[in-house]
Amino acid sequence: MIGRIEGRLLEKQPPEVLIDVNGIGYEIQMPMTSFYQLPAVGENVAVYTHFVVREDAQLLFGFADKMERGLFRELIKANGVGPKLGLTILSGMSAGQFLISVQNEDVSALVSLPGIGKKTAERLVVELRDRLAKFGKQQAVDIPFDMENKAADTIVPVNDAKEEAQSALVSLGYKPVQANKLVTSVYQDGMNSENLIREALKAAI
Template structure:
C-alpha cells in the first residue's frame, strides 16, 4: 500500500493532482484544503496518502497533513460514508470547523455541505462525536487569526467570496491569509487580498 508520496507536481485541480515519482505519474484525489496548499507546477510536493482498494478499484487520496488523513480515515468509519463523500466533507468545511460541527451536533452546519443530507449528518454526529473528543482543533496558523464572527467584516468578505463561486474552505484559507497580511478591518482590502490569493492558487 502507498502511504506517502513525494515527487514532481505535473498537474493540479481543486479535486486532484498528478505527481510524478520514479518515472510514474500518480493521480491522487485531494480535498480543496490540500489543493490550496499545493505549490507551483513542476515543484516538489509530498502527500500523506490513503490507498483505497475495492474489488477492481484502486484509488489514491492525498493530504498535506497527517491530521487531515487521520480525519479522513475516521470519516470512512461512518456507515454510508465512502472516500468521495469523505473528500467532499473535508472540502466543504475547514478541518477545525468540521470537527467542531460534529462535536457540537451541528446538523444545520453539516447539511450545508453539498451531498450531505440530514441522515448522513446525524450519523456523522452519532458515530464520531466521541471519537473526535480529543482530536486537536487548532492549527498553529489558525491561532494567529481571530475566528470569523457572524455579521463581522470578515463574515461579509467570506460571504462575498462564496457568492463568487469559491468553495468555503478555500475562501476561509485565503481570507485568513489576507487578514494576517492586513490586520485592520477593511472589507475592500480583505476582499482584494483574498481574491488575489485565490487567483494565484486556482489559475496559476
C-alpha cells in the first residue's frame, strides 16, 4: 500500500496531478477540495494516498489530509460507490460538509452531486451514519481553504481556462452540457481554471 507521496509537483491538470519522486512520476487523482490546496508547479508537495488495484488498471488517489482520505475509504466501502464517485462527492463538498450532511440526514444536499440519486443518497446516510461517527463531531466542520491564494500563478487564456474547467467537471461525473452551463454561468474576467471549477461546483450544490 502506498500511503503517502512527497516530491516535486510536475503537472496540474484537474483532477489529476503528476508528482516526481526521485525520477519516478506518479499520476494521482485528487478531489478538488484537495487540489485547491496544491502549491505551484515546480514546488515540493506531500499528499496522503490510497492505492486501488483493478483487473484493468492501478489507480492512485491523493488527499490533502488523513481525514479526507479516511472519509474516501469509508465512501468506497458503501454499496454502489466506487473510487470515481467517491472523488466526485469529495469534489462537490468538503469532508466536513459531507459529514454534516450524513449526520443531519440531509439527503437533498447529497442529491445535488452528480451521480447521486435519491436512493443512493438515502443509502449513504443509512450505511455511513454510524461508521462516520468515529471521525468525531469536532472534525465535522468545514475546513477553510485560502482559495484565492492557492490560485495558479500564471494567467491562463480564457478559452483554455474554460476548457480545462469543463474537462475537469466532466471527469468528475458532470455531463458535458451541464459542465458547460455551470462554467459559463460563473465565469468572470480574469478567472483561472481552478477558481472556475471551485465556483462551478459551489453553484451546482
